[in-house]
Amino acid sequence: MNPSLKLLLVLIISLEISIKASLTTSVIIIVCSIIYLLVHKIKLKNLLLLILLPLIAAFTVFATLYWFNDHPDHYYAWVLSSRIYVYILTIACISRTTTPTELTRSLEQNLHLPSKFAYGVLAALNIIPRMKMAVKQIRTAGMMRGVCLSFWSPMLYFKAILVAISSADNLAQGMESHGYVEGKKRSTLVKIPILAKDWIYFFAILLIFNCRLFFFK
Amino acid sequence: MTTIQLDNLSFSYKGKPDIIKDLTLNIPSNSFSLLIGQTGCGKSTLLKLIAGLYPKYAGISSGKINLNGLKQAMMFQNPSEQFTMATPRDEIIFALENLDVDQKHYEKRLNFAIEFAHIEKLLDKKIVNLSGGEKQRVALATLVAMDIDLFLLDEPFASVDPEARHYLINKLSELKKMGKTIIISDHVLDDYEQLCDQVYAFDHQTVNRLTDEKKRELFAKNQAIDLSDLHFKLPNKDGATVFELQDTRISLDRLLLKQDNLKLYQGTSTLITGKNGIGKTSLFKALTKIIPYDGHIFYQGQELMKLKAKKYLFHVAQIFQNADDQFLTVTVQDELNLSKKHRHPYYSDEKIDQLLKELKLNDHLDQVVYSLSGGQKKKLQILLMLISQQEILLFDEPLAGLDHQSVKQVLSLMKESKEKLHRTFLIISHQISDLADLCDYHLNFSNLKLHYSEVPYES
Numbered sequence: 001m002n003p004s005l006k007l008l009l010v011l012i013i014s015l016e017i018s019i020k021a022s023l024t025t026s027v028i029i030i031v032c033s034i035i036y037l038l039v040h041k042i043k044l045k046n047l048l049l050l051i052l053l054p055l056i057a058a059f060t061v062f063a064t065l066y067w068f069n070d071h072p073d074h075y076y077a078w079v080l081s082s083r084i085y086v087y088i089l090t091i092a093c094i095s096r097t098t099t100p101t102e103l104t105r106s107l108e109q110n111l112h113l114p115s116k117f118a119y120g121v122l123a124a125l126n127i128i129p130r131m132k133m134a135v136k137q138i139r140t141a142g143m144m145r146g147v148c149l150s151f152w153s154p155m156l157y158f159k160a161i162l163v164a165i166s167s168a169d170n171l172a173q174g175m176e177s178h179g180y181v182e183g184k185k186r187s188t189l190v191k192i193p194i195l196a197k198d199w200i201y202f203f204a205i206l207l208i209f210n211c212r213l214f215f216f217k
Numbered sequence: 218m219t220t221i222q223l224d225n226l227s228f229s230y231k232g233k234p235d236i237i238k239d240l241t242l243n244i245p246s247n248s249f250s251l252l253i254g255q256t257g258c259g260k261s262t263l264l265k266l267i268a269g270l271y272p273k274y275a276g277i278s279s280g281k282i283n284l285n286g287l288k289q290a291m292m293f294q295n296p297s298e299q300f301t302m303a304t305p306r307d308e309i310i311f312a313l314e315n316l317d318v319d320q321k322h323y324e325k326r327l328n329f330a331i332e333f334a335h336i337e338k339l340l341d342k343k344i345v346n347l348s349g350g351e352k353q354r355v356a357l358a359t360l361v362a363m364d365i366d367l368f369l370l371d372e373p374f375a376s377v378d379p380e381a382r383h384y385l386i387n388k389l390s391e392l393k394k395m396g397k398t399i400i401i402s403d404h405v406l407d408d409y410e411q412l413c414d415q416v417y418a419f420d421h422q423t424v425n426r427l428t429d430e431k432k433r434e435l436f437a438k439n440q441a442i443d444l445s446d447l448h449f450k451l452p453n454k455d456g457a458t459v460f461e462l463q464d465t466r467i468s469l470d471r472l473l474l475k476q477d478n479l480k481l482y483q484g485t486s487t488l489i490t491g492k493n494g495i496g497k498t499s500l501f502k503a504l505t506k507i508i509p510y511d512g513h514i515f516y517q518g519q520e521l522m523k524l525k526a527k528k529y530l531f532h533v534a535q536i537f538q539n540a541d542d543q544f545l546t547v548t549v550q551d552e553l554n555l556s557k558k559h560r561h562p563y564y565s566d567e568k569i570d571q572l573l574k575e576l577k578l579n580d581h582l583d584q585v586v587y588s589l590s591g592g593q594k595k596k597l598q599i600l601l602m603l604i605s606q607q608e609i610l611l612f613d614e615p616l617a618g619l620d621h622q623s624v625k626q627v628l629s630l631m632k633e634s635k636e637k638l639h640r641t642f643l644i645i646s647h648q649i650s651d652l653a654d655l656c657d658y659h660l661n662f663s664n665l666k667l668h669y670s671e672v673p674y675e676s
Contacts, residue, residue: 101307119311123301129345130297137542140507143530145545145605146559159545166541166587170298173270177291177299178308179315179363186314189323 002198003098003106009202010090013209017086023075025213026082033089040096050092051085058084100125106192116182123171127164134163219246219285221267221367221398226280228259228266230588236262238422240280244400244415246287246366249393251409252402253435254419255620256592260402261294263424264369267400287398289367294375294591294618295539296356297344305355306340309362316363330362333388335381346469349376349538349614350493357385361392368392370401372591375617376538378492378647383408404620405648410436447649447673449488449659457483459609459641460504462667464512467496467503474500475665476512486635486642488652490673491662497645498538500662501611504643505535534607538614540594541587549589549597550582556601563638564604572600575626591618599627603634612644616651624651631655649673 001009017026037047058081065077094103104122107113138159142149149156221244228237236259244250254260265271268291272278293299302308309330313323331337334354339347347355353373360368368389374382382405389399390412403409416427416435427435460481467474473496481487491497502508506526514521516529537543546552553569573579576596581589589597599615615631616624632655634640646652653673661670 099303101303119301126301126303126345129343133345134542136507137537138545140505140526140530140535141537141543142545143527144505144534144602144607145555146531147545147555148527155545162587163541167298169274170293170295171301173265173274174293174299175301176270177268177293178301178312178359179290180301180311181315184315185317187317187319189310189314189318189320 001201002110002192002194003094003103004110004192005194005198005202006094006098007103007107009205010094012206013090014087016210016213017083020213021076021079022213023079023082024216025209026079026086028212029209030082030085030089033086033093036093037089037096040093042092042096050088054084054088058082102192105188105190109188109192110194115180115186119175119180123175124168127167127171130167131160131164135160138163219287220244221246221285221287222281222283223267224281224283226266226278226282228262228271228276228278230276235422237266237424240423242417242424242426244398244417246285246398247393247396248398248414249390249412250398250400251406251413251416252400252419252424253404253406253416253620254402254424256404256596256618256623257590258419259422259590260419261371261591263419264291264371264400264402267291267367268369284367287366289369290360290363290365291369292353292356292360292371292373294371296352297349297539299356300344300352303343303345304341305336305344305358308344308355309359312359312363326362326364330358333361334358334385348494348496348498350378350381353377354381354385354493366397368397368399368401370399372403372618373401374403374405376493376614376647378490379407381493382647386412404618404624406436406439447653449653449669449671449673450657451669451671452480452482452485452658454480456480456485459483459517461515461518462513463515465503465514466511467499467508468511469496469499469508472665474667476667479667481641481643482658483641484639485657486644486655487658487660488649488656489643489645489660489662489667490647490649495662496665497662498613500667501535501613501643501645504611505530505533530607532607533609533611534602534605535611536599536602536613536615538617540591540598543598543601544586544594547585548582549578549584549586552586552597552601553582553604556604559606560604561606561638569600569604572630576600576623576630592620592623595619596623596627599630603630607640608638609641610643612642612646614646615644616646616648624648628652628655 013029061084062077062081065080066072066074100122104118108115108118138156139149223240223242226237226240227235229235252260262271266278267282268289300308302311309327313326318326331340334357336354336358339351339355344352353376357373374385377385386408393399416432417424418427458480462476462479465474465476466472489497499508503510503514506529516524544552546555578593578597581593586594586597595618602610615627619627628651635642644652644656659670659673660667
């Protein structure tokens with residue numbers, strides 16, 4: 001499916017589910033998302049992380065409403081904590097099947113997002129692996145100078161932020177030196193089309209979801 | 218003939234003295250120009266001015282630059298800071314889309330660029346995983362694909378191996394025949410003599426064109442050392458070892474090293490050479506525990522993997538390829554103070570002050586380290602690590618981007634440290650002739666293996 005439509009669909013589903021409480025719908029979406037992820041060959045470890053990490057947030061929400069509320073609402077506690085999984089798993093479905101580059105191109109071409117914003121974000125995303133490597137290198141550099149930089153050390157963050165700031169400035173210069181001028185007409189060499197098939201999927205899923213949400217109890 | 222005209226050009230960074238003063242210069246188009254000058258004199262600044270990046274992004278300028286309608290693009294000294302996209306292919310697409318190139322021309326230009334810089338195998342790899350030299354080739358390919366008139370190249374071959382360098386410089390002269398204009402800044406003069414039309418020397422805030430005679434002198438001086446005269450010893454197998462590799466495998470994206478057995482000897486200097494992307498830096502990363510390995514690496518008889526990084530790095534330090542990675546604080550003085558805390562007793566305060574003077578860093582003590590020039594950063598970085606107490610130092614391209622004089626100073630510093638303190642050095646470099654005197658042994662890295670070799674190059 002077209003990346004922009006996928007994103008739009010997930011946003012609509014998340015929004016609607018935030019407004020109307022329906023535990024069954026949430027559970028159905030969660031199950032469908034997990035099946036979708038498995039079909040697209042997600043690594044088991046990643047899937048487990050996707051389920052375990054949000055557990056902290058989900059459990060906190062559940063505990064607040066169920067145990068620490070003057071009027072404990074069993075149903076509502078389940079609804080709210082299941083929503084967290086809906087948000088995370090649906091977004092995981094997008095990131096599993098779309099690369100940041102595809103999404104950026106699609107946002108620029110299909111939704112006409114300003115290219116400055118689209119490529120700015122993309123360049124920032126491409127810095128993330130570099131930042132990870134940089135943090136590791138900073139810690140090693142520290143140890144070589146007799147400084148142990150723990151994960152809460154201000155020096156580590158100071159240095160990491162410095163790397164990020166200087167990268168940001170160089171990135172802007174880098175984009176410009178590769179011909180990027182804000183507002184100038186750009187051609188599209190890699191087209192991300194929206195096919196009839198994409199629209200059919202989009203509306204079909206939306207229709208089924210809304211029927212489920214509003215007509216069944 | 219059209220020219221690139223610089224008219225009364227002056228430039229300074231905010232609150233700093235002028236870097237360029239009243240420069241008037243005409244650089245002929247459709248020619249190959251080499252820009253030389255000492256580390257930190259302003260070569261990168263001048264190129265960024267011509268590229269129109271300054272004063273937009275930094276500094277204040279006066280005077281005029283007239284490119285007479287030539288389309289330009291610049292390649293940065295540190296190419297990893299120049300990429301917006303994740304892979305070389307996407308980067309080239311991004312650049313061509315920016316130029317509003319249509320589908321028909323895109324493929325032709327892409328293929329031409331790939332063939333030009335020999336990057337067919339790199340095209341869909343992640344840029345973050347490419348080696349320094351590979352990134353430089355990709356950056357060059359991007360400019361070639363953009364089909365600009367004026368190539369501004371800032372030390373484009375600093376991390377490229379000699380073979381690729383020779384190939385690329387010859388290719389650039391082909392571009393000239395196609396009507397392009399090329400301005401390169403470089404410290405290493407090999408391969409340029411026959412191909413460059415004029416040499417510009419940066420000196421005292423201005424730039425002068427060398428006369429033909431001066432130009433000949435410059436290249437004659439450079440040719441003094443012939444690589445074929447260089448010979449290295451083979452190690453004595455009974456020597457005390459610091460590192461021993463046994464069935465070691467190092468991988469990053471692909472397999473880089475598959476070594477049966479190798480010993481590295483205590484108190485000696487070993488030069489490591491090999492092509493771009495072969496895995497030299499990754500070897501160092503494994504030795505400093507930044508990346509994992511399979512098999513065994515023993516440090517003085519103990520398995521490296523099992524040693525605590527904190528204790529181990531008290532004995533082994535690396536001088537990173539990119540100087541910025543080494544710095545932890547803000548100003549030059551802060552950095553020195555930090556290194557002084559865990560220094561080798563040999564380096565007293567007076568000694569350090571004297572070295573700072575020799576390296577011409579003594580006037581920069583209050584400067585933010587990141588605002589130093591590329592060469593100044595490198596010199597400071599090497600000084601900082603030599604002061605430190607470690608007995609084993611891993612140098613990754615210590616001479617890249619240094620001018621002739623700085624190379625000499627840095628080498629004498631390293632030599633002194635090695636001889637007086639009996640340190641063990643492992644040095645990755647393409648500048649073999651400079652290092653031949655300092656290094657006892659030579660390790661050649663090829664076909665996934667390191668082996669000791671008497672001659673600099675094996676056919």
